[in-house]
Amino acid sequence: xxxxxxxxxxxxxxxxxxxxxxxxxxxxxxxxxxxxxxxxxxxxxxxxxxxxxxxxxxxxxxxxxxxxxxxxxxxxxxxxxxxxxxxxxxx
Amino acid sequence: xxxxxxxxxxxxxxxxxxxxxxxxxxxxxxxxxxxxxxxxxxxxxxxxxxxxxxxxxxxxxxxxxxxxxxxxxxxxxxxxxxxxxxxxxxxxxxxxxxxxxxxxxxxxxxxxxxxxxxxxxxxxxxxxxxxxxxxxxxxxxxxxxxxxxxxxxxxx
Numbered sequence: 001x002x003x004x005x006x007x008x009x010x011x012x013x014x015x016x017x018x019x020x021x022x023x024x025x026x027x028x029x030x031x032x033x034x035x036x037x038x039x040x041x042x043x044x045x046x047x048x049x050x051x052x053x054x055x056x057x058x059x060x061x062x063x064x065x066x067x068x069x070x071x072x073x074x075x076x077x078x079x080x081x082x083x084x085x086x087x088x089x090x091x
Numbered sequence: 092x093x094x095x096x097x098x099x100x101x102x103x104x105x106x107x108x109x110x111x112x113x114x115x116x117x118x119x120x121x122x123x124x125x126x127x128x129x130x131x132x133x134x135x136x137x138x139x140x141x142x143x144x145x146x147x148x149x150x151x152x153x154x155x156x157x158x159x160x161x162x163x164x165x166x167x168x169x170x171x172x173x174x175x176x177x178x179x180x181x182x183x184x185x186x187x188x189x190x191x192x193x194x195x196x197x198x199x200x201x202x203x204x205x206x207x208x209x210x211x212x213x214x215x216x217x218x219x220x221x222x223x224x225x226x227x228x229x230x231x232x233x234x235x236x237x238x239x240x241x242x243x244x245x246x247x
Contacts, residue, residue: 012144014142014144014212014214015142015214015216015225016214016225060228064144064147064212067144067146067147067150067151068147068150069151069210083144083147083212085144085212085214086214086225086228087209087227087228088208088209088210088211088212088213088214088228089208089213089214089215089225089226089227089228090141090143090172090183090184090207090208090211090212090213090214090215091125091172091183091184091204091207091208091211091213
């Protein structure tokens with residue numbers, strides 16, 4: 001962390017979202033209000049396109065925190081790996 | 092309880108033999124093999140590329156197998172899923188389950204593939220004459236997984 005109040009997260013983007021965002025991962029400092037999966041998603045969407053379009057409410061996006069699927073209420077903490085991806089299509 | 096993600100192909104006979112042959116309590120082996128179709132959603136598929144999320148994938152598959160073991164009296168289970176470039180007719184996934192009796196093996200095998208298709212982080216991208224496209228998740232897959240949450244477990 002650079003200064004008190006901000007948290008550094010490792011963000012991972014997979015499949016269609018990796019292509020849409022033009023990156024497989026990024027390390028990002030987020031402000032104090034970003035404490036859950038839901039607030040993180042909204043904060044990323046507020047960066048503008050392509051995040052605004054892909055992460056808009058209603059778009060089917062799955063989010064995992066430290067390799068476990070998480071819902072919007074799940075907490076994110078400094079150092080967490082948070083992954084964003086479309087509904088899965090394996091098998 | 093082997094769970095593997097690999098680019099290379101697998102030999103179904105050899106894998107199922109390895110799963111059961113050291114356990115003499117086993118009286119049933121059920122297996123599911125998923126393969127690449129040459130047509131999907133009305134477009135012909137030349138190649139398919141499978142991507143996954145290393146680290147989460149193995150964890151998710153192991154959790155699904157543990158869930159199956161808590162629901163049915165099975166002896167062991169195996170999941171092998173391929174990633175990378177595949178062609179029509181190639182094998183994608185193998186689920187194998189052993190148990191004393193067939194009912195548990197059938198049910199657990201179906202449960203594992205249903206949950207894999209909705210919870211394990213794999214994505215398919217198809218190369219078609221119209222260009223490359225990501226395969227969209229199907230509502231029918233969610234429905235297939237959801238029925239295992241019903242109060243009376245089918246086949247259980």
